Amino acid sequence: MSTQLFNENATQERAENARLSNIIGAIAVGDLVKSTLGPKGMDKILQSSSSRGDDGLVVTNDGATILKSIPLDNAAAKVLVNISKVQDDEVGDGTTSVCVLAAEILRQAEQLLDQRIHPQTIIDGFRLATAKAREALENAAVSHKDDEAQWREDLLSIARTTLSSKVLAADKHKFAEVCVDAVLRLKGSTNLDRIQIIKKAGGKVSDSYLSDGFILNKKIGVNQPRLVKGAKILVANTPMDTDKVKVFGAKIKVSDTAQLADLERAEREKMRAKVQKIAALGINVFVNRQLIYNWPEQLFADAATGLVTGGEIASSFDNPELIALGSCDTVEEIIIGEDRMVKFGGTAAGKACTVVLRGGTNQMLDEAERSIHDAIAVLSQTIAEPRIVYGGGCSEMLMSKAVDEAAKLSIAMEAFARALRQMPTILADNAGLDSADLVAKLRAAHYEGRSTTGLDLFNGDVIDVVGKVTESFKLKRQVLLSASEAAEMILRVDDIIRCAPRQRRN
Known part of the structure; x- marks a missing residue:
């Protein structure tokens, strides 16, 4: 049994x-x-x-x-x-x-x-x-951290070894320099979030480069300056449109067009008040994670503020003393391939940088990104544990x-x-x-x-x-x-x- x-x-x-x-x-x-x-x-x-x-x-x-x-x-x-x-x-x-x-x-x-x-x-x-x-x-x-020249050569050699088995092997000397320069900007940190990688199809892999500062894949608004020096930045996540009532399930009935005009006017005045609060913060660069529509964009142009990225994200502007603003030396529009982007140079932390990758196909770019990530990760760990x-x-x-x-x-x-x-x-x-x-x-x-x-x-x-x-x-x-x-x-x-x-x- x-x-x-x-x-x-x-x-x-x-x-x-x-x-x-x-x-x-x-x-x-x-x-x-x-x-x-x-x-x-x-x-x-x-x-x-x-x-x-x-x-x-x-x-x-x-x-x-x-x-x-x-x-x-x-x-x-x-x-x-x-x-x-x-x-x-x-x-x-x-x-x-x-x-x-x-x-x-x-x-x-x-x-x-x-x-x-x-x-x-x-x-x-x-x-x-x-x-x-x-x-x-x-x-x-062995460790050569006390000898600055030899230490940099060790880091370059590690980067070349890592990249030699990757798709970037043909340009490993150039990309080793890019990776080492990027990691040394972190000043010993192993947080790789400050090193941004932007992929843009087109051109050759050898057209890739390291840009100091942070590049944001956004466009500068209409009638805004293309270069701002001594930028004081507000980053927000707030609706900047006036074309709908933002209460889910709400319905409004009006009996004539005059009431509709009054409703639209109230919405516009509400938006004007929000723009005035933002402008009163004394910023000259504003970036919003949501779309900015024509009417508030026009108000911002009148207030001579720009549209870009920086500090802690704000969603309410009633308590200006609680809002943390960001800063950097310059905010400017740049062109990569056929796309316009926004570059923040001389960031407050002094560590941010962007690797701009070019290549013929999306698969090539994806593999190049994985290669750069591997090299940067190994280098950052080597700086923390300097033996080779x-x-x-x-x-x-x-x-x-x-x-x-x-x-x-x-x-x-x-x-x-x-x-x-x-x-x-x-x-x-x-x-x-x-x-x-x-x-x-x-x-x-x-x-x-x-x-x-x-x-x-x-x-x-x-x-x-x-x-x-x-x-x-x-x-x-x-x-x-x-x-x-x-x-x-x-x-x-x-x-x-x-x-x-x-x-x-x-």
């Missing part, structure tokens, strides 16, 4: 079957994105079935963007999607690396499970290996060597070291190079004591990567820790229980 524990149609996978299902799912996700890794990585086209035209079309090699766009049913695969999101939120880049490394660790774990080694034994070895790898990474990290490490497979080989040397008694630690060595192998494979030969040379160089050796994927050689391929220490540490934690969590699972699908009622 058998007792049914779960609802009908619920499923359960146990022990080896559960582990195998998880590991295969995670490896499949790693294999999906690993071809995008490195400066020679390929892109993916993601197309939504519900969108028409090119609205649902995304061309990208950003790991987080790819993984969050595809529907997955495997539980372990969803864990890797989550770690890529965390990596994106925490550091901004390395989303592909963290998924690929976690998948490679699990690929090695699968071979150990086939040898009948218990998952907890493997996990213990992986934990020791992670600690050794982290220690080696921290010992190799070296890329091109250098750091992974360094950690692999340290784990190998400590793996005298643990076969799991040897497996972890092999997983780390897979990262430079994949970089070389994606570049169409002989990965077996190159990684063997790289490993030999590290065992000879040349610990700053990495791969030159453009010339197919092993070189000293100091000053050539630089990465953020925080990014690399986060990739290591997140990947090993995700692999450990997936290895711990010995049971997968799926609920019965909910029945649809006709």
